[in-house]
Amino acid sequence: MQQVSDASRSPGYDPAPTNSRALIVDSIRSAGTVSRVELTQITGLTAPSVTTLVRRLIDDGLVDEAGRGSSTGGKPRTMLRIRAAARYVVGVHLSADSLTYVLVDYAGAVVARWRRAGPGDDSDPEQVVERIAAETTELIERSGVDPSLVLGLGFVCPGPLIRNRGVTSAPPSMTHWVGFPIHRRLEERLGLPALLENDATAAAAGTRLTTSHDVSVMAALFMSEGIGSGLRLNGNVYQGAHGNAGEVGHICVQIGGPQCWCGSTGCLEAIAGPATVVAKARAAGLDLGSPRRTGVAAFAAIARLALTGDSRAEAILRDSASWLALGAQTITNMYDVQLLVLTGPAFAVAGTIYLPIIQERILSSAFGRAVNTEVVLDERGHDAAAIGAALMMLRSDLAISA
Numbered sequence: 001m002q003q004v005s006d007a008s009r010s011p012g013y014d015p016a017p018t019n020s021r022a023l024i025v026d027s028i029r030s031a032g033t034v035s036r037v038e039l040t041q042i043t044g045l046t047a048p049s050v051t052t053l054v055r056r057l058i059d060d061g062l063v064d065e066a067g068r069g070s071s072t073g074g075k076p077r078t079m080l081r082i083r084a085a086a087r088y089v090v091g092v093h094l095s096a097d098s099l100t101y102v103l104v105d106y107a108g109a110v111v112a113r114w115r116r117a118g119p120g121d122d123s124d125p126e127q128v129v130e131r132i133a134a135e136t137t138e139l140i141e142r143s144g145v146d147p148s149l150v151l152g153l154g155f156v157c158p159g160p161l162i163r164n165r166g167v168t169s170a171p172p173s174m175t176h177w178v179g180f181p182i183h184r185r186l187e188e189r190l191g192l193p194a195l196l197e198n199d200a201t202a203a204a205a206g207t208r209l210t211t212s213h214d215v216s217v218m219a220a221l222f223m224s225e226g227i228g229s230g231l232r233l234n235g236n237v238y239q240g241a242h243g244n245a246g247e248v249g250h251i252c253v254q255i256g257g258p259q260c261w262c263g264s265t266g267c268l269e270a271i272a273g274p275a276t277v278v279a280k281a282r283a284a285g286l287d288l289g290s291p292r293r294t295g296v297a298a299f300a301a302i303a304r305l306a307l308t309g310d311s312r313a314e315a316i317l318r319d320s321a322s323w324l325a326l327g328a329q330t331i332t333n334m335y336d337v338q339l340l341v342l343t344g345p346a347f348a349v350a351g352t353i354y355l356p357i358i359q360e361r362i363l364s365s366a367f368g369r370a371v372n373t374e375v376v377l378d379e380r381g382h383d384a385a386a387i388g389a390a391l392m393m394l395r396s397d398l399a400i401s402a
């Protein structure tokens, strides 16, 4: 069985490999180090096929032999590992107030990261494409990686979207992006293949599992400017038919509730998402710095106030957390989740307030509470969506055939 307990070694992401060579690469990457005999067990391929495919991967410089492993009898087996410096991929997470870039090596490790201020509201998509292309080039240059070794770019933004077509509607801050083929324009500009994905789905792929036991069903509750979730089953991210699985922020939790930007009413995001938290804080007279500060930046200002003893800020965030706990409970009940990870830029700044409230709700009210779903904060919540985008690109046919 493929081990999925440590995402630094076994990232687990879709699209799943579609040919034998891709399956071998993916299995070695997931395992960290693995023998040829173990590869036949993991992949179901015959021993001669594994031997031939591994030989070609070594000849192509993508896989190395890594010494001898332990043996259950007979001579020790030669272990195989991915040659990390063989190839690279870029991950980019766009939101209105931040742009996060990561460069990931062929083994799936982050070798460079860069976070910039976002393009803001009412940004012109063509100008943003130019900027992302220039900053991606700069990221690669500054890392010292040979640009010819970069296989492609995974790009994520808030949904909803139609995979490989574009965003079909968008939060108020990103309405200019509807119908704009962002990844196609990036492909043209950079001369690299690009993959478009939903930010919350990618975050589930990019989240490192920091748990001691094996996890077959893991969910990521993602909060950036909006709220979403991603689901990872046996190491593979579930994307849904069009790339919009897990939109927990747009589950109705209050009939007749407030209007949501998505066109529905009473959505979890409309009642308790960061934009609503910011509006409530401003209405209560809290000082969030510049009035032009929006999105996660304004939300982070509220978190700082709460964490330094402002009781009004804390009450607003605790109320939001009690609503998000309903979303967490819904995900847990739907999928019998073993591990729920709170991730994304908004949890990265306010997660310590949200975590105990969500944990308490799951412990007291989840249908399967007898088995104690573990709820944890992601240690790299700021970057999880960008990392996940890169890992999904790394696993795609576009990258794997190289």
Ligand SMILES: [Zn+2]
Binding pocket: 249, 250, 260, 261, 262, 263, 264, 265, 267, 269, 270
């Ligand atoms: Zn909605």
